[in-house]
Amino acid sequence: MVALSDFQRIGVGLVGFGLFFILFGILLYFDSVLLALGNILFLSGLVFIIGLRRTFSFFFQRSKMKGSSFFLGGVIIVLLRWPLLGMLLEAYGFINLFRSFFPVAFGFLGSMVNIPLLSKLLQKVGDSSSMV
Template sequence: MGIKIKDFGKILTIVGVLILFTGIIYLFDRKLLLLGNTIFLTGLVLMIGLSDLKSFVFSSGRTKIFLIVMFGIVIMLIGYNVIGIVIELIGLLALLGIYLPVVIRFLHSIPLINNIFNISQLRSFSEWFSPDDRLPL
């Protein structure tokens, strides 16, 4: 039994995020950031599907935000890594910010990470992003 395309997309998305963080840790290494972006976007397309991704991006005014993310990638291609990653992260937060409470609730369900969220500063941060029990889906 082979691996499904969506599962492979999830793996690529996680690997892409890890490579992006590694690029940030290595003082905004351009090659790692571009490789992480490429793998992350490829994994996103495989995980969600091209038609669903198009309908998500081109619906309800998300096109401008998606263009901001792409502008951040272009800025990184030009050579301004710090400015590009900041623009890209702001765009991704604006594009996917509605799903942040779901991610925080998921992280609360993982035993070791739940202990990290019990630190007072992080607890107030996570309560600020998910104040009620409703999911945005």
């Protein structure tokens, strides 16, 4: 298991609460206050986890500038209380920022079928032939 410092533990909590508030804000028909709070908590948690310098170097790389501008612009637009447009811009920016990470994540999800208990669960879910 990876040892986390106290700041990183706080960051994980902030990111978790941020994602919760973002999802809750989406469920409540794009509530701008919840989405803004979720965005602030998510970004501050990211800073706590990887550090201020590495966060800035990640967002402001020349190759990721388009994705960063859309993502951070979406955060600002959500803060200005235009939640639907802001979340669309954030989603586009998120896809552009993490484009290189998606194949790794999908490869990891594909390898999860080799886990004994999980593979049995996936087989049972796949074999259900209910007509409902």
